[in-house]
Amino acid sequence: MIKKIFLAFIINWIVSSPVLAQTLHDVRPPVKYPVNFWIFWICIFLAFLFIGAVLLYLKKKRKQVKTEKAMEPVRVPWEIALERLEALQQKQLLEKGLFNQYYTEVSDITRYYCEDRFAMKAPEMTTEEFLYALKESNQLNSDQKVLLKDFLTQCDLVKFAKYAPTIDEAKRIFNAARQFIVETKEEKNVEVKADGV
Structure with missing residues:
Protein backbone atom coordinates (compact mmCIF):
# COMPACT_ATOMS: atom_id res chain seq x y z
CA MET A 1 0.00 0.00 0.00
CA ILE A 2 2.76 2.40 0.83
CA LYS A 3 4.24 1.61 -2.54
CA LYS A 4 1.02 2.55 -4.32
CA ILE A 5 0.81 5.87 -2.45
CA PHE A 6 4.44 6.64 -3.17
CA LEU A 7 4.01 5.74 -6.85
CA ALA A 8 0.87 7.92 -7.12
CA PHE A 9 2.78 10.81 -5.51
CA ILE A 10 5.64 10.56 -8.01
CA ILE A 11 3.29 10.36 -10.99
CA ASN A 12 1.36 13.36 -9.73
CA TRP A 13 4.56 15.32 -9.20
CA ILE A 14 5.80 14.50 -12.73
CA VAL A 15 2.52 15.51 -14.35
CA SER A 16 2.33 18.77 -12.42
CA SER A 17 5.98 19.69 -13.15
CA PRO A 18 6.23 23.04 -15.03
CA VAL A 19 9.08 21.81 -17.22
CA LEU A 20 7.13 18.86 -18.50
CA ALA A 21 3.96 20.88 -18.88
CA GLN A 22 5.50 22.70 -21.84
CA THR A 23 4.87 21.32 -25.25
CA LEU A 24 7.61 19.25 -26.72
CA HIS A 25 9.15 20.40 -29.95
CA ASP A 26 10.54 18.35 -32.82
CA VAL A 27 14.28 17.98 -33.42
CA ARG A 28 15.84 20.96 -35.15
CA PRO A 29 17.07 20.42 -38.70
CA PRO A 30 20.84 20.47 -39.37
CA VAL A 31 22.45 23.86 -39.58
CA LYS A 32 23.60 24.73 -43.08
CA TYR A 33 26.82 26.68 -43.26
CA PRO A 34 27.58 28.67 -46.38
CA VAL A 35 30.05 26.85 -48.63
CA ASN A 36 33.02 28.93 -49.74
CA PRO A 73 86.72 6.10 -57.94
CA VAL A 74 85.69 2.70 -59.19
CA ARG A 75 88.24 0.14 -58.15
CA VAL A 76 89.04 -2.63 -60.56
CA PRO A 77 89.37 -6.24 -59.37
CA TRP A 78 93.13 -6.56 -59.99
CA GLU A 79 93.89 -3.44 -57.95
CA ILE A 80 91.90 -4.83 -55.05
CA ALA A 81 93.54 -8.26 -55.35
CA LEU A 82 97.08 -6.85 -55.56
CA GLU A 83 96.36 -4.60 -52.59
CA ARG A 84 95.09 -7.59 -50.59
CA LEU A 85 98.22 -9.56 -51.52
CA GLU A 86 100.38 -6.71 -50.22
CA ALA A 87 98.35 -6.60 -47.00
CA LEU A 88 98.82 -10.35 -46.63
CA GLN A 89 102.57 -9.95 -47.03
CA GLN A 90 102.54 -7.28 -44.30
CA LYS A 91 100.96 -9.75 -41.85
CA GLN A 92 104.17 -11.84 -41.94
CA LEU A 93 102.30 -15.10 -41.50
CA LEU A 94 105.21 -17.11 -42.95
CA GLU A 95 107.63 -15.77 -40.34
CA LYS A 96 105.12 -16.76 -37.64
CA GLY A 97 104.80 -20.27 -39.10
CA LEU A 98 101.09 -19.88 -39.96
CA PHE A 99 101.28 -21.64 -43.32
CA ASN A 100 97.70 -22.89 -43.32
CA GLN A 101 96.29 -19.40 -42.76
CA TYR A 102 98.71 -17.96 -45.35
CA TYR A 103 97.70 -20.45 -48.03
CA THR A 104 94.01 -20.01 -47.21
CA GLU A 105 94.23 -16.25 -47.60
CA VAL A 106 96.26 -16.42 -50.84
CA SER A 107 93.71 -18.86 -52.24
CA ASP A 108 90.77 -16.69 -51.14
CA ILE A 109 92.30 -13.57 -52.67
CA THR A 110 92.75 -15.36 -55.99
CA ARG A 111 89.26 -16.87 -55.91
CA TYR A 112 87.61 -13.52 -55.15
CA TYR A 113 89.66 -11.95 -57.92
CA CYS A 114 88.37 -14.61 -60.35
CA GLU A 115 84.82 -13.95 -59.18
CA ASP A 116 85.10 -10.19 -59.70
CA ARG A 117 87.15 -10.32 -62.89
CA PHE A 118 85.60 -13.27 -64.74
CA ALA A 119 82.15 -13.48 -63.09
CA MET A 120 82.82 -16.98 -61.77
CA LYS A 121 81.47 -17.98 -58.38
CA ALA A 122 84.92 -19.23 -57.41
CA PRO A 123 84.69 -18.70 -53.62
CA GLU A 124 81.56 -20.85 -53.50
CA MET A 125 82.97 -23.70 -55.60
CA THR A 126 85.20 -26.57 -54.65
CA THR A 127 88.54 -26.68 -56.42
CA GLU A 128 87.31 -29.45 -58.73
CA GLU A 129 84.19 -27.47 -59.67
CA PHE A 130 86.25 -24.37 -60.23
CA LEU A 131 88.79 -26.16 -62.41
CA TYR A 132 85.98 -27.70 -64.46
CA ALA A 133 84.44 -24.25 -64.96
CA LEU A 134 87.87 -22.96 -66.03
CA LYS A 135 88.26 -25.81 -68.48
CA GLU A 136 84.95 -24.86 -70.11
CA SER A 137 85.78 -21.14 -70.07
CA ASN A 138 87.49 -19.32 -72.90
CA GLN A 139 88.47 -16.31 -70.78
CA LEU A 140 91.90 -17.72 -69.93
CA ASN A 141 94.58 -19.10 -72.18
CA SER A 142 96.01 -22.57 -71.59
CA ASP A 143 99.11 -21.33 -69.72
CA GLN A 144 96.96 -19.33 -67.31
CA LYS A 145 94.69 -22.33 -66.74
CA VAL A 146 97.71 -24.54 -65.93
CA LEU A 147 99.14 -21.88 -63.62
CA LEU A 148 95.84 -21.57 -61.76
CA LYS A 149 95.36 -25.34 -61.54
CA ASP A 150 98.84 -25.84 -60.04
CA PHE A 151 98.29 -22.93 -57.68
CA LEU A 152 94.95 -24.25 -56.38
CA THR A 153 96.29 -27.80 -56.05
CA GLN A 154 99.22 -26.61 -53.93
CA CYS A 155 96.90 -24.50 -51.77
CA ASP A 156 94.58 -27.48 -51.21
CA LEU A 157 97.50 -29.69 -50.19
CA VAL A 158 98.41 -27.29 -47.41
CA LYS A 159 94.84 -26.45 -46.39
CA PHE A 160 93.34 -29.93 -46.40
CA ALA A 161 96.10 -32.55 -46.57
CA LYS A 162 98.19 -30.82 -43.88
CA TYR A 163 101.22 -30.65 -46.17
CA ALA A 164 104.01 -28.64 -44.52
CA PRO A 165 105.52 -26.38 -47.18
CA THR A 166 108.83 -24.56 -46.96
CA ILE A 167 109.04 -20.80 -46.93
CA ASP A 168 110.36 -20.88 -50.51
CA GLU A 169 107.33 -22.90 -51.63
CA ALA A 170 105.02 -20.42 -49.91
CA LYS A 171 106.77 -17.52 -51.64
CA ARG A 172 106.39 -19.29 -54.99
CA ILE A 173 102.65 -19.65 -54.34
CA PHE A 174 102.45 -15.94 -53.54
CA ASN A 175 104.34 -15.09 -56.74
CA ALA A 176 102.10 -17.43 -58.75
CA ALA A 177 99.01 -15.63 -57.45
CA ARG A 178 100.54 -12.25 -58.26
CA GLN A 179 101.61 -13.44 -61.73
CA PHE A 180 98.12 -14.78 -62.48
CA ILE A 181 96.50 -11.49 -61.44
CA VAL A 182 98.95 -9.36 -63.42
CA GLU A 183 98.64 -11.54 -66.53
CA THR A 184 94.85 -11.54 -66.50
CA LYS A 185 94.18 -7.93 -65.66
CA GLU A 186 92.19 -6.11 -68.28
CA GLU A 187 94.22 -3.74 -70.40
CA LYS A 188 92.60 -0.50 -71.44
CA ASN A 189 92.10 -0.39 -75.19
CA VAL A 190 93.76 2.69 -76.60
CA GLU A 191 92.77 3.57 -80.12
CA VAL A 192 95.20 5.75 -82.01
CA LYS A 193 93.73 7.62 -84.95
CA ALA A 194 96.10 8.42 -87.76
CA ASP A 195 95.66 11.97 -89.01
CA GLY A 196 95.31 12.00 -92.78
CA VAL A 197 97.04 8.65 -93.27
Whole structure:
Protein backbone atom coordinates (compact mmCIF):
# COMPACT_ATOMS: atom_id res chain seq x y z
CA MET A 1 0.00 0.00 0.00
CA ILE A 2 2.76 2.40 0.83
CA LYS A 3 4.24 1.61 -2.54
CA LYS A 4 1.02 2.55 -4.32
CA ILE A 5 0.81 5.87 -2.45
CA PHE A 6 4.44 6.64 -3.17
CA LEU A 7 4.01 5.74 -6.85
CA ALA A 8 0.87 7.92 -7.12
CA PHE A 9 2.78 10.81 -5.51
CA ILE A 10 5.64 10.56 -8.01
CA ILE A 11 3.29 10.36 -10.99
CA ASN A 12 1.36 13.36 -9.73
CA TRP A 13 4.56 15.32 -9.20
CA ILE A 14 5.80 14.50 -12.73
CA VAL A 15 2.52 15.51 -14.35
CA SER A 16 2.33 18.77 -12.42
CA SER A 17 5.98 19.69 -13.15
CA PRO A 18 6.23 23.04 -15.03
CA VAL A 19 9.08 21.81 -17.22
CA LEU A 20 7.13 18.86 -18.50
CA ALA A 21 3.96 20.88 -18.88
CA GLN A 22 5.50 22.70 -21.84
CA THR A 23 4.87 21.32 -25.25
CA LEU A 24 7.61 19.25 -26.72
CA HIS A 25 9.15 20.40 -29.95
CA ASP A 26 10.54 18.35 -32.82
CA VAL A 27 14.28 17.98 -33.42
CA ARG A 28 15.84 20.96 -35.15
CA PRO A 29 17.07 20.42 -38.70
CA PRO A 30 20.84 20.47 -39.37
CA VAL A 31 22.45 23.86 -39.58
CA LYS A 32 23.60 24.73 -43.08
CA TYR A 33 26.82 26.68 -43.26
CA PRO A 34 27.58 28.67 -46.38
CA VAL A 35 30.05 26.85 -48.63
CA ASN A 36 33.02 28.93 -49.74
CA PHE A 37 34.66 27.19 -52.69
CA TRP A 38 37.66 29.49 -52.59
CA ILE A 39 38.74 27.92 -49.27
CA PHE A 40 38.48 24.48 -50.89
CA TRP A 41 40.66 25.57 -53.82
CA ILE A 42 43.22 27.20 -51.53
CA CYS A 43 43.50 23.94 -49.55
CA ILE A 44 44.01 21.97 -52.78
CA PHE A 45 46.64 24.47 -53.96
CA LEU A 46 48.51 24.27 -50.64
CA ALA A 47 48.42 20.46 -50.75
CA PHE A 48 49.93 20.44 -54.26
CA LEU A 49 52.52 23.01 -53.17
CA PHE A 50 53.50 20.84 -50.21
CA ILE A 51 53.74 17.67 -52.33
CA GLY A 52 55.84 19.53 -54.91
CA ALA A 53 58.22 20.79 -52.22
CA VAL A 54 58.65 17.28 -50.82
CA LEU A 55 59.33 15.83 -54.29
CA LEU A 56 61.84 18.59 -55.06
CA TYR A 57 63.64 17.93 -51.78
CA LEU A 58 63.81 14.18 -52.48
CA LYS A 59 65.09 14.78 -56.01
CA LYS A 60 67.89 17.04 -54.77
CA LYS A 61 68.78 14.56 -52.05
CA ARG A 62 68.96 11.69 -54.57
CA LYS A 63 71.09 13.79 -56.93
CA GLN A 64 73.44 14.63 -54.06
CA VAL A 65 73.85 10.93 -53.20
CA LYS A 66 74.54 10.09 -56.87
CA THR A 67 77.14 12.87 -57.04
CA GLU A 68 78.88 11.54 -53.94
CA LYS A 69 78.92 8.03 -55.42
CA ALA A 70 80.22 9.35 -58.73
CA MET A 71 83.10 11.03 -56.95
CA GLU A 72 84.30 7.73 -55.51
CA PRO A 73 86.72 6.10 -57.94
CA VAL A 74 85.69 2.70 -59.19
CA ARG A 75 88.24 0.14 -58.15
CA VAL A 76 89.04 -2.63 -60.56
CA PRO A 77 89.37 -6.24 -59.37
CA TRP A 78 93.13 -6.56 -59.99
CA GLU A 79 93.89 -3.44 -57.95
CA ILE A 80 91.90 -4.83 -55.05
CA ALA A 81 93.54 -8.26 -55.35
CA LEU A 82 97.08 -6.85 -55.56
CA GLU A 83 96.36 -4.60 -52.59
CA ARG A 84 95.09 -7.59 -50.59
CA LEU A 85 98.22 -9.56 -51.52
CA GLU A 86 100.38 -6.71 -50.22
CA ALA A 87 98.35 -6.60 -47.00
CA LEU A 88 98.82 -10.35 -46.63
CA GLN A 89 102.57 -9.95 -47.03
CA GLN A 90 102.54 -7.28 -44.30
CA LYS A 91 100.96 -9.75 -41.85
CA GLN A 92 104.17 -11.84 -41.94
CA LEU A 93 102.30 -15.10 -41.50
CA LEU A 94 105.21 -17.11 -42.95
CA GLU A 95 107.63 -15.77 -40.34
CA LYS A 96 105.12 -16.76 -37.64
CA GLY A 97 104.80 -20.27 -39.10
CA LEU A 98 101.09 -19.88 -39.96
CA PHE A 99 101.28 -21.64 -43.32
CA ASN A 100 97.70 -22.89 -43.32
CA GLN A 101 96.29 -19.40 -42.76
CA TYR A 102 98.71 -17.96 -45.35
CA TYR A 103 97.70 -20.45 -48.03
CA THR A 104 94.01 -20.01 -47.21
CA GLU A 105 94.23 -16.25 -47.60
CA VAL A 106 96.26 -16.42 -50.84
CA SER A 107 93.71 -18.86 -52.24
CA ASP A 108 90.77 -16.69 -51.14
CA ILE A 109 92.30 -13.57 -52.67
CA THR A 110 92.75 -15.36 -55.99
CA ARG A 111 89.26 -16.87 -55.91
CA TYR A 112 87.61 -13.52 -55.15
CA TYR A 113 89.66 -11.95 -57.92
CA CYS A 114 88.37 -14.61 -60.35
CA GLU A 115 84.82 -13.95 -59.18
CA ASP A 116 85.10 -10.19 -59.70
CA ARG A 117 87.15 -10.32 -62.89
CA PHE A 118 85.60 -13.27 -64.74
CA ALA A 119 82.15 -13.48 -63.09
CA MET A 120 82.82 -16.98 -61.77
CA LYS A 121 81.47 -17.98 -58.38
CA ALA A 122 84.92 -19.23 -57.41
CA PRO A 123 84.69 -18.70 -53.62
CA GLU A 124 81.56 -20.85 -53.50
CA MET A 125 82.97 -23.70 -55.60
CA THR A 126 85.20 -26.57 -54.65
CA THR A 127 88.54 -26.68 -56.42
CA GLU A 128 87.31 -29.45 -58.73
CA GLU A 129 84.19 -27.47 -59.67
CA PHE A 130 86.25 -24.37 -60.23
CA LEU A 131 88.79 -26.16 -62.41
CA TYR A 132 85.98 -27.70 -64.46
CA ALA A 133 84.44 -24.25 -64.96
CA LEU A 134 87.87 -22.96 -66.03
CA LYS A 135 88.26 -25.81 -68.48
CA GLU A 136 84.95 -24.86 -70.11
CA SER A 137 85.78 -21.14 -70.07
CA ASN A 138 87.49 -19.32 -72.90
CA GLN A 139 88.47 -16.31 -70.78
CA LEU A 140 91.90 -17.72 -69.93
CA ASN A 141 94.58 -19.10 -72.18
CA SER A 142 96.01 -22.57 -71.59
CA ASP A 143 99.11 -21.33 -69.72
CA GLN A 144 96.96 -19.33 -67.31
CA LYS A 145 94.69 -22.33 -66.74
CA VAL A 146 97.71 -24.54 -65.93
CA LEU A 147 99.14 -21.88 -63.62
CA LEU A 148 95.84 -21.57 -61.76
CA LYS A 149 95.36 -25.34 -61.54
CA ASP A 150 98.84 -25.84 -60.04
CA PHE A 151 98.29 -22.93 -57.68
CA LEU A 152 94.95 -24.25 -56.38
CA THR A 153 96.29 -27.80 -56.05
CA GLN A 154 99.22 -26.61 -53.93
CA CYS A 155 96.90 -24.50 -51.77
CA ASP A 156 94.58 -27.48 -51.21
CA LEU A 157 97.50 -29.69 -50.19
CA VAL A 158 98.41 -27.29 -47.41
CA LYS A 159 94.84 -26.45 -46.39
CA PHE A 160 93.34 -29.93 -46.40
CA ALA A 161 96.10 -32.55 -46.57
CA LYS A 162 98.19 -30.82 -43.88
CA TYR A 163 101.22 -30.65 -46.17
CA ALA A 164 104.01 -28.64 -44.52
CA PRO A 165 105.52 -26.38 -47.18
CA THR A 166 108.83 -24.56 -46.96
CA ILE A 167 109.04 -20.80 -46.93
CA ASP A 168 110.36 -20.88 -50.51
CA GLU A 169 107.33 -22.90 -51.63
CA ALA A 170 105.02 -20.42 -49.91
CA LYS A 171 106.77 -17.52 -51.64
CA ARG A 172 106.39 -19.29 -54.99
CA ILE A 173 102.65 -19.65 -54.34
CA PHE A 174 102.45 -15.94 -53.54
CA ASN A 175 104.34 -15.09 -56.74
CA ALA A 176 102.10 -17.43 -58.75
CA ALA A 177 99.01 -15.63 -57.45
CA ARG A 178 100.54 -12.25 -58.26
CA GLN A 179 101.61 -13.44 -61.73
CA PHE A 180 98.12 -14.78 -62.48
CA ILE A 181 96.50 -11.49 -61.44
CA VAL A 182 98.95 -9.36 -63.42
CA GLU A 183 98.64 -11.54 -66.53
CA THR A 184 94.85 -11.54 -66.50
CA LYS A 185 94.18 -7.93 -65.66
CA GLU A 186 92.19 -6.11 -68.28
CA GLU A 187 94.22 -3.74 -70.40
CA LYS A 188 92.60 -0.50 -71.44
CA ASN A 189 92.10 -0.39 -75.19
CA VAL A 190 93.76 2.69 -76.60
CA GLU A 191 92.77 3.57 -80.12
CA VAL A 192 95.20 5.75 -82.01
CA LYS A 193 93.73 7.62 -84.95
CA ALA A 194 96.10 8.42 -87.76
CA ASP A 195 95.66 11.97 -89.01
CA GLY A 196 95.31 12.00 -92.78
CA VAL A 197 97.04 8.65 -93.27
